[in-house]
Amino acid sequence: MSEQITLYSNVASPYTHGVELALLEAKVNFKKFEVNLKDKPEWYTKVNPVGQVPAITYGGPDVPPDQPSPESVKLRESTILLEFIAERFPEARLLPQDLVLRAKARLFIDIAKTKLLPAWFGCFRKGEPVEAVFVALEQLQELLPPTGFVVGEWSIADAYISGILPRAEIVFENNLNQSGWTEGQGQEIMAVLRGPRFARLTQYTQDLTARPSFKATFDKPAMTDMYKRLFASRAAAQKQ
Incomplete structure (x- = not known):
């Protein structure tokens, strides 16, 4: 083929x-x-x-x-x-040959998919407690080695989360939500995410966004503007 x-x-x-x-x-x-x-x-x-x-x-x-x-x-x-x-x-080599490391990469993706994403969407769409987001992020953080990526070398586990974490930051940094957050609530969440509780995850995110492939495909100012317009249109639709 x-x-x-x-x-x-x-x-x-x-x-x-x-x-x-x-x-x-x-x-x-x-x-x-x-x-x-x-x-x-x-x-x-x-x-x-x-x-x-x-x-x-x-x-x-x-x-x-x-x-x-x-x-x-x-x-x-x-x-x-x-x-x-x-x-x-x-x-x-987007998956390691070692079967244990392969399982670890798949577990990381599964936690992001089944724990982090539902908690994230529940938080900014339905006003559910943000602690569920923190718990899921802690589970991901616990799987990270002291340095580097999920299984050492960059893998599809890192690809999957690279699309999520930077967008979540945009949502929190700009207080974008559909559930009536108080003024500055998103920024308060970001303060926790950038604090000592998530120090390893913060470094990991910085490593992800430093990749040339990421830089070539993610324009944060443009993405922020797009998300602001998207959430504004959703808010307007809800009021109708």
Whole structure:
């Protein structure tokens, strides 16, 4: 099968960002198509029947992204895509050969997916206690070695969380929420996250965002402006 890869993404999505980082770190040639999630093109269901991002087409002829070939394989779900990239391009070493370290990388992703994300969304969408976010972050922090990345070398575990932590910081730093936080509540949360309780996680986040692949794919001022507009539109919709 040919090596054609097209990533269907959305710049606001932390999940697509992680997949893009894995492709870049694997030094894979790929095309990227930005999907407007508020006005998805009808043809996109040929790529992902449920209409979500990220998704990729793999193999088949090299066609324009908006004309996906029936000969290409269509894959979706960020964690599945990360595993696929790691296994398809083993020379990139996005998963370690050691089985214990592989399990550790997968555990890290699982905690982020099943513990951190529900707590984060519950906090800024529903006003649920932020302590659940802190507990999930502590679980992730406990899996980190004293220095470096989750399993030593950068892996798909780091790709997955790289899309999440910087966006969470934007939400907290700018007090963006849908649940009526008091003035400065987000900044108070950030003060805890940058304090001694999360010293190792803070250094880890700095290491993640220092990667050339991350710098090439994350414009914090532009992302902040986008998130402010996104939350403002959601707030306006709630008042209607």
